[in-house]
Amino acid sequence: MKRIVAIAIVFCLYGTVVFAQSGNSQSSSGSVYSKLGIGYPVDLQNTAARSMGLLGVSYNETFVASMSNPALWGNTVYGLGTGGIGLRSYQANNGINNVRNTNFSIDNFQLQLPIIRGKLGISGSFSPVTQSNFRTVTQHTKIVNSGTRQDTLNYGLYNSGSGGIDRAELGVGWQITKNISVGYAASIVFLSLDDEFQGIFNRGPYRPVNFDVQTSGSGLGNRFGTYIRLPNILRKKDQIGLGVAVDLPVTINATRKQTGQATLQQGVSFNNEQNLGDGTIKIPAKISAGISYYPSNLLMIGTEGLYQQWSQYHNDFKPSEDKMFVNRYKWGLGMQYFPYVTGSRKFLSQFKYRVGASYDSGHLRVGGERINTLQFSFGLGIRSPNSNSSIDLSFDYGFRGTKANNLIKEQIWGIHLSLNLAEVMFFRPKLQ
């Protein structure tokens, strides 16, 4: 118990450090494509699924909480808690310039509890839906005044964005029969986007200028899911899992305001605020589905995909961008291997191993080119020897975008870590 509490404290400290750096910190920026719309979509996968390039809708891991498919909550046996953080590095190149951005993020928090063990479970979670983290710097020259007073003004424009959409969700899963489960989750989605601009001039008397466009709002979300377990299909003790989860469209009622800080004289500054109006942002529906196969409890192979109707996306505040959004497809293939199941005491047999790859067609078409992502993943699960808790680590490497048509190709490195608690503060299975 003490060890678990100690791990939790370490995890919280770690999260605090990362969160502090990931807020509006100047040192945190991610994909340049997250500048468009309301940020780049974030999938609802846990670190284990991420390690395999999967979403996690078609399989259930007893000791690891999952948000991907509400139906899986019906199979909850233990009280589960999980939280994850991530660090991603983006090296972007447009054929001329190279930039490197890093983004620290809180992936999610989730609490999953059994109401009736293995029959009925609930889940509460907080997770990102989209994430916007970018920073660009451009240099400009402008001819000002005319005639004898004509002058060349050099200035730099700094633009940084942060925030996105987060979801606070509460849901229930029900195992109708031993092999069929369904689930539903309702959520409130919060939009909070900051788009900050600064103009810096190379000389006086021009003063530095700034403004910050803040878009905020909320909406209601609904998710449904089903999970079908088919045991003993090809051989004895094997199992096939089928899962489908549907996210209904979400309409966010948002307001936009422009703020800034004016320095009238040294030490005297004032904030100004201007309401830019209200509007709606429509987040399209999404369907995730997959199939997993357990030849034995040692190995799992799965393939999963999603489809999201981003062509239905609309943003009242940036209607000119709507045409850049196209329907998104994602497909992943992965496997996991749990050698500890054999009871081996070898050092390398103590871990969970996961590997996979995914292809995401992306939700953007810019300059006639789809902004797709190809990603390879590898994961390691570290089990607690005297409990069912674990730490999952995921490493990924991939490419996003293209350099065609003066666009940007990003090389992405990522590391994610999640702590999966499977007993603390809840109950031990032996007590039941």
Added chain:
Amino acid sequence: MQKSKDSIFQSLGLFSFTLSIIVLIAVSGCENPGPVGSGLTNSGADIVVDTLTLAGLDTMRVNTYAGGRSYFSAGQYNDALFGNMSSIGMLEPLMPSAADTLHSGDKMMLRIILNGAQVYGDSTASQDFDIYEINEYWKGSDRRVKDGIKIDMNEKVGSFTIANEDSIDVDLSSNWYQKYYKYASDSKLTASAKDSVFQHNVYGLALVAQNSKKIIPLNASSTRFVIARSQESDTVNVGMAKWAYSLSRSNESYPQHSVPLYSTYESILKFKLDLSNADIESSTISRAELIFYQNDSAMEQSLQSEPSSVQRPPEKNIKLLVGDTTNIPASIDPGSPIFTGSYDQSDGGYHMDITSLAQQISLGKVSKDQQFYIALSNNGVITPSLIYSDSDQMSAKRPKIIITHLKNTNK
């Protein structure tokens, strides 16, 4: 064995934690933002230069203060553009210090020191002046430009002609000196009372121009009375107790779409600043410049038929003032100029950086009804300027505000 397993778990947990922190620090240190990605969509902001014409410009004629300034003007000049001007210089001597004993046989002179560069008219021509006694009590500090003055023209106290000199000594009449001596030598009066009694009984001197060649600015701090003492064979310098001028102007004739500005406040400009139509936020204003253009061509043309030695005192600055409209001119002369604009010969404009004012207006910290005034500095030198007004809608020389700001292009 169990302990060993725990240790492995803890070690690996610690390992992953440490590894992540190291990667975090290493990668964040490599962050290198740049222009990549800026062209994906509308950048959202750009530096924009907006030019707003200043509407509702009005002229105001103010009878402002003419005494106690650094200079006081005397002379006469007929300016084809700014009219026929006649300025009477007024001054009154102080009593000598207690240590300086005067005698009835002493002689008194007026030592005039003037600023030759600020002469209005023909700087080399001879301007004749007669000096008379003033025939009414006047206060130096309250004296207004257009206030008249009674002069005893029956007896001349002195006369002089000034051409291109910067100083001149003028002998004053013995009768005048005797009046002065009467109070200066009055042993019944204390030293401090002498000045007051003298000023309430003898009203000083007026410098009255006798021809129309120029107006000279007398330096108030160095112009003085000099008494040549007959018995000590030396001189005593006596400063001025008060000084002022009285100006009359007629037959101004300036072109359409132009308005005059006078250092005497006979014409100043007033307007209101409203930036509400500009859609500009205070934090986005990088620079706001208020420009009034001088009608240089009209000013130069009006002097073309004159000798090259004819000049108008050049004015290099204008002042932006705010004041209580119910307390004019006290609230604006001298007032505290909130900004000063400098004349730029290259475009003929007075340029004034009003960035902080524009920011305050955008913040709503300045009332929309706030009255602003543009005036030349009233230091006693008579100086004119001809400013393009806002009446010609097509003119590029209308008064304007150029605002350089960061514009939200995603509104």
